[in-house]
Structures are given as C-alpha cells and as structure tokens.
Amino acid sequence: MSVRLALLTCVFLSAAAVADERPGMRQMSRPGGLLSPPTQRDLVDARATLKERFREPLSHADTSTGALQAAAILLEAATSEVDPALKWLMLDEARELGISTGQAVIVNRAVTAASAFYEFDALAIELRSLGDIPLRALDPTRATRLAEAAETIASRADADSRPDVAAAARRLAVNAWQRSGNLDAARRVQQQVH
Numbered sequence: 001m002s003v004r005l006a007l008l009t010c011v012f013l014s015a016a017a018v019a020d021e022r023p024g025m026r027q028m029s030r031p032g033g034l035l036s037p038p039t040q041r042d043l044v045d046a047r048a049t050l051k052e053r054f055r056e057p058l059s060h061a062d063t064s065t066g067a068l069q070a071a072a073i074l075l076e077a078a079t080s081e082v083d084p085a086l087k088w089l090m091l092d093e094a095r096e097l098g099i100s101t102g103q104a105v106i107v108n109r110a111v112t113a114a115s116a117f118y119e120f121d122a123l124a125i126e127l128r129s130l131g132d133i134p135l136r137a138l139d140p141t142r143a144t145r146l147a148e149a150a151e152t153i154a155s156r157a158d159a160d161s162r163p164d165v166a167a168a169a170r171r172l173a174v175n176a177w178q179r180s181g182n183l184d185a186a187r188r189v190q191q192q193v194h
Contacts, residue, residue, distance in 0.1 A: 104145045104149035
C-alpha cells in the first residue's frame, strides 16, 4: 500500500510541475500583437475586391434571407482570408448585414472574429451595432436574442470595470426584453441598471 501511495504522490507531483510550466491564458498572445484596423485608404482596393469576389451573394442582400446568406458566406470566408484589409471589410460587411436583418448573433460573430485579429473597442462597437438594430422591426425571437446579447455585453463590461458601457447595454436589454414581451426579464434587468 505504501508503494502505491508513493507512486501516486510521484505522479501527482510531476503532473503539478508540468502544469506549472504550461503558459496560462494571459501569457499567450499572437505573435506581433493585434493589428490596427485598416484606414479608409487601405480599404479602397479591398472594397473593389469584396464587390468582385462576393458579387453574387451581395447582390441578394436586399432581402432578409439573402442578407443572412451573404453574412454567413462573408463570415466563413473571413476565417481564411490573409489580406488584413479585406478580412476587416468582410467582417464589417457581415456586421452591417446583421444589423440590417436584426440578427444580434451575426453582429456578435462578426465583432468577435474581428477582435481576434484587430485592436479596437469591441464592446463599444458591438453595443453600438446592437443599438442600431430597429427594435420595432423585430419579432419576439429576434428581440430575445438582442436582449440576451446586450446582457452578455453588460456582463463583459462589468468584468472590464466599464460601468457606463454596462449600464447602456442593460438599458438596451430592457428595451429588447420589453419588445419580446418578456416583462419579467425586463424588470430583472432594470433593477441592475445604475
């Protein structure tokens, strides 16, 4: 029994030593850091490339279904795009399509993907984008998704010690919950607004 205990202690100590040597989440970073978003000058050629490469899906973006399909295509293509200006533009266009269709999930996916490569205020951009979605045009399902996304932003803002962003996100969540018809959720969030 003591040999087994000694063996287990040895295994535990070596596993702990290996775990201590592994880098934590905060220690890992992208080589060279995050990129700055491209300037308007950088985007000139990227706009032409975007229009040419995605002519077909973007030509149908005037309908809700076409816009959703175009956003999905842009998000997928952006994952493997190497040109930083074009990648930014693809994600930004997907974000805009998310706004126009009232799809908070698309807005979130586009901003989250962009924040993995570029240095910008993702919380503020996502909150502003969600705020640009016209609440009156939303059905209860999309309003619920908007409310949930706004609450997520509020939680992230709390974690980042940004009470102004958190309060604005909660106000948006209250309005979206009201639009969805979930008054209990609206009251719950309203109590958290400072």
